[in-house]
Amino acid sequence: MKKINLIIGCGYLGRSLLKILHDESNYVVNRSEQHNAINSVEDNHQIILNINDKQTWRNLDVLSKKTSIRIYFMVPPSQIDRTAFPGFIERLNKLDVQKAVLVSSTVVYGNKDRVVDADSDVHIDSERAERQSFIEQDWLAAVKKGSIIRFAGIYGPERVIGKNGILKGDTINGDPNGWLNLIHVDDGAELLKRIGAMDDSEPIELACDGHPIKRGEYYSFLAKQLNQLEPIFSHHSNDRGMGRRCDNSVTISRSGWQPKHVDFRKAVSNLIKQNEN
Secondary structure: OEEEEEOOOOOOHHHHHHHOOOEEEEEEEEEOOOOOOHHHHHHHEEEEEOOHHHHHHHOOOOOOOOEEEEEEEEHHHHHHHOOOOOHHHHHOOOOOOOEEEEEEHHHHHOOOOOEEEEOOOOOOOOHHHHHHHHHHHHHHHOOEEEEEEEEEEEEEOOOOOOHHHHHHHEOOOOOOOOEEEEEEEHHHHHHHHHHHHHOOOOOOEEEEEOOOEEEHHHHHHHHHHHOOOOOEOOOOOOOOOOEEEEEHHHHHHHHOOOOOOHHHHHHHHHHHHHOOO
């Protein structure tokens, strides 16, 4: 019998996940039929639903008789109405949930220069971090068999972080000595699938390549790959802080997951070459 997956918020990361779940039965939630069309031939099914509109939740009834459903929730916090969210979680709990994984962000660790892993305390120092943390709390407090994966900056095919800005000659916002943390979209999707399949995973895991890099080093390398001038960085009082350094060793040891793209230079160079061909 095919495994049943419910993917809510099938954006860039969700589409990568969908590819590696191709031999399973997938139900993808979209707000309209025009958004992210899927291939039903591969046993992918579209559910038209708005998580903030209770009237549309009835469309989940198509899953009412399905068993052992894995839920992958990837809706950005800015698109979530927190007054409606608890009710939506309650509706999800009426399904036969085997695992419910929320995609979150490392923003909750704050911009203080420190090493963080999946077990590190949060450090809320921005409105975005506070909003993300509230969503995490709502999820773990209410959803059945819930877990969270906090993602570093996601890159991959057709998404090289900072590429457009470098090509336009934009000034980079932030201290060049501050830290960046990255995760290739395919590695992130593999971790999502692995955690979704685990019955005994920890509540929180961390998706990153485990190799933090200085902002200046990253953008300088990117500019050279794109044959552009050396980037210029801003130095204003509202610049981003030094940033955390994300360590994935705890997540690796607990899940058995191993990212394949750990050298950002090689990965970004290959992505730029692929785009040129």
